[in-house]
Amino acid sequence: MIWSIAWRNIWRNKLRSIIVLSAIAIGLFAGVFSTGFYKGMADMRVESGIKTEVSHIQVHKPDYTLNNEINLFLTGSDEMVKKINGMPEVAGASQRIKAECFFKTAHGTRGVRIIGVEPDREKQVTDIYDFVKEGDYLDGEHRIPRILVGQTLGEKLKLKIGSRIPVDIVDLHGNFSSRLYKVGGFYRTTNTGFDERNVFVTFDALKQQLSMPDDAAHEIAVYLSDNANLEEVYKKISSDYPNLDVQTWRDVSKELALVNDSMDQYMYIFVVIILLALCFGIINTMLMVVMERTKELGMLMAVGMHRTKVFLMIILESVFLSLSGGIIGIIIGYGVIKIFEKRPIELEMFKGFEQYGYASEVYTKLPLNMAFTMAALVFVLGIISAIYPAWKAIRLDPADAIRTD
């Protein structure tokens, strides 16, 4: 019966309850939607980071990643790629040569990372070819080797398809090596920072320029069919090549790992801040409830209702009020997130996002368990908000309370 009284009590002052309920619903909607938005943004960042930039697993010579020294290369890399490609969990593996170089044009000089890739294998590992906006990927044989340049870098250096660029590198023997490349295409990923720092050429072209031996590479990148198999494949490769440095994307890109690991926590903190703000509104409402019903609460205690039950009744009222508003907000928020799961939110006006690797189109995403966690937080909010008012209620002296006007 206490449950029934508590529920009905909420609707004694409909306008006030609707206002509080709406505030909670709007707050929770904002919390759920923001969470879905940033979760979607973060997940896309991680997915695109893996697919475009780092792959799931990378294999290097020990210490290579400290300074990217070109003489720390893997030997027998082609065989390794073939062996890794044979693993059932592996969608693709590709070898790469990497070096830091100078990019000289009439409009400026840039230090960039030049990456030599095997175009066919690389397509199984990264999706750079999908981001070619102008020109072609690195397919085909050419007298002057082709170079794939980020569109942003191309614009800054005023490059066009067919522009010839001398690329200066110190080769494996410490000699200065300059080679002419012709711009074959421009790519544009969702990370303009990456686009400005990385240019791609064919594996063979860069191997020649660096005077690398045959069957050698600086890096083997491995892309998996499912990230869930990451640990398993990592262990297999590590045990197959115990003398090499095998790293998962989490080790390669600390930033991606941080985004992946911390976003949920950030979002919960954000939601908790919203709930704290709502908490004060509910406390205020419940205090008003107790003050308005002093006489009634006095009567209840006078006729024999235990203070614990009075306390519980006030708590229940607050929980019902919070949950009603909260669940409405969560359902609406979840519904809106479902809509934008299929249809992206365009953030073209915020170009800066791409500078940090975040796509300008966001597909919202909210796991159902997060929605349930938020509902649980609302439940806790209801309890916490009512503790002080309920305590005030049970401190009433029934004899005095009954005679209150």
Add this chain to the structure above:
Amino acid sequence: MNILETKNLYKIYDETSVPVHAVNGIDLVIKKGEFTAIVGPSGSGKTTLLNMIGGLDKPTKGEIIVNGVKIHDLSRRKMTDFRLKNIGFVFQAYNLIPVLTARENVEFIMHLQGRSKKERDERTENLLKAVGLGDRIEARPSKLSGGQQQRVAVSRAIASKPKFVLADEPTANLDSKSTENLLDMMEKLNKEEEITFIFSTHDQRVVKKARRVITVDDGKIVSDETRKTE
């Protein structure tokens, strides 16, 4: 049979500064089936006396014995249980729970007592019929007149089968006709079911109906008159 007994009862407020003797040594015995009015001017101590015999306030000194139990010694929790099982309350402002129907208001006390649904349903219906509200069982207090609300309050007070009912100015907010109806109904319950009623009142209509009138002034009983009504 003594239902209620007070021995040398005192209630002194502000004992440390200027003490106010709200109740000043009252000895009182109420027997089962009495229909008693406690009267007196404002500030005479009758409300304090009523609060103490209703277990809502503790005496500074003295004893209160209800049905053989010394209630002045009970802890707050035990006192709440005691009130629930032994004392019925009727208040001046009815004090019904506005979100509950007449039936639910009466049933509520029995629910607190942990009685079965069957017993609750039967007793609630019988009580509301007995007070003439058989056709208003599902009405909420806002849909009832003052007199009707006070009848529901009386039904609630006796639903718990108390040893006695304390009625604090029960007619103060009622018109003459409602007062007459309510008093007739309470008198009937008193005579037919031997329910003990103790009123605190200024209302002469209540005083007229009472078979015993205790007058309190300055915290003392100044007269105690037992009489026969027509």
